[in-house]
Amino acid sequence: MSLAPWRSPLSHALERNRSSPESCYFQLATIRPDGTPANRTVVFRGFLDETNQLKIVTDARSQKVKQISALPHGEVCWYFPITREQFRLQGPLTLVDSYTPNRALQQARCREWQQLSDSTRRQFSWPDPAAPCGDRDDFSPPVLDTTQPLPQFCLILLNPITVDWLELRSEPHNRWFYQLNGDRTWSQQAINP
């Protein structure tokens, strides 16, 4: 597979915004079971091997996993503060949890677990997300296996089918729209901001 044409400007943005820690975060929108939108900040974990799929990790007990299981589609909004540009990446989401039979995806899930920091790994042993707080004094972090993920550890893959890139620095702004065609090629077009 060849890299999509939007990968080059995205790489440049990541490079030029390196000094801003929040440039590795973006906002992922999904749909709630009642049809309303949900939106939260997540950490960009790189691309899956030689694909154009963005990696995100999450907890199987989180609301977003329930939402993605019911409607596996999302849009990432990624704003880069130093260069003042925005990428909107929209497409189907793949949830890779402890039950996923696909061997390659399961290996990718394990590798992702191994690459986490200890403190991030520990978050997956915390009590049920969004449940009312119990007694914090009762909470003692367990010793975790760094090679084998906890069952609640999930990998999410976003496979973009459209990408909307906006540059705010120029006046008028510049904007490009990329679209994945049926034959797996990408078309791109300069559009009005």
Next chain:
Amino acid sequence: MSLAPWRSPLSHALERNRSSPESCYFQLATIRPDGTPANRTVVFRGFLDETNQLKIVTDARSQKVKQISALPHGEVCWYFPITREQFRLQGPLTLVDSYTPNRALQQARCREWQQLSDSTRRQFSWPDPAAPCGDRDDFSPPVLDTTQPLPQFCLILLNPITVDWLELRSEPHNRWFYQLNGDRTWSQQAINP
């Protein structure tokens, strides 16, 4: 109307992140006509008068106006980089355009137009957003009336019914959930991060 209990931590976040220009931006998720989520960065324009409604401005020709007209509900995800906290604000959206008959809302729309910078006002005279680019040389910015908004200028109001506040600085993190009750009072609860 009294201020909602989440207004105080949000004010503190705005105050403490003042030195970060992007703390006045947030990501607004809405729903596309095909049921998939859309997500983009918008500028926070303050609260409407003495209410808890967040103000956003946009162009009537943008996709989000079509989306909001069809399904007037959104979630804002607002990340503050300096203090490392996130507010998720979800609720119905009100679109105030040139046809809105409500006099108070129409006045609010006019006031908002008057408060914009010249360069932001000028953006509303740009060619159709997201249409393929024409010849940029042909574009000459018109002189705009600073008191009377262009017809395409819209005010959007988000009236939060739930607010989810996450503080990432502590370990484990702190998280609070605020919910608007049927009697217009707010309940709040500490929940697991």
